[in-house]
Amino acid sequence: MISEFDNAMDIVRGNYYYDESKSVAGQLLQGFSRSTRERFQQFIGYNFSQGRNIGGDVNQVTYYRGAVLANLQFGEPKIAKHSGMTMGNLINGWNINSTDDLMFMHENGHVLQSQRYGFYYGLWQAPASLVNQIA
Secondary structure (H helix, E strand, O other): OHHHHHHHHHHHHHOOOOOOOOOHHHHHHHHHHHHOOOHHHHHHHHHHHHHHHHOOOOOEEEEEOOEEEEEEOOOOOOOOOOEEEEEOOEEEEEOOOOOOOHHHHHHHHHHHHHHHHOHHHHHOHHHHHHHHHHO
């Protein structure tokens, strides 16, 4: 119960976590983009992450350069299947071992696409990725 609360607060803080490698102006622009152009996918990503956490499906929250990883680590890290889903700056992961993990790097690329394309990411890239996973 306590870890779920801690994870929930980490996910909330992730809404206000910006890329520390950017200048102050760059971070302000990132915050503005997140609350305007990226609002659609940010809303979905945030609520999906919190829903997973309430259901006990998150046991680790990590921050990296403006992205938030809500992860469920289970099984042997080197052999367990891992996957992820990204909306806004929230990466929902299953068995993503670290920020050096290839799956994390792939999902972080979606965070960058969300920043670049704004609202259109939720209309174009996210559905294409979902169809690719189903097929």
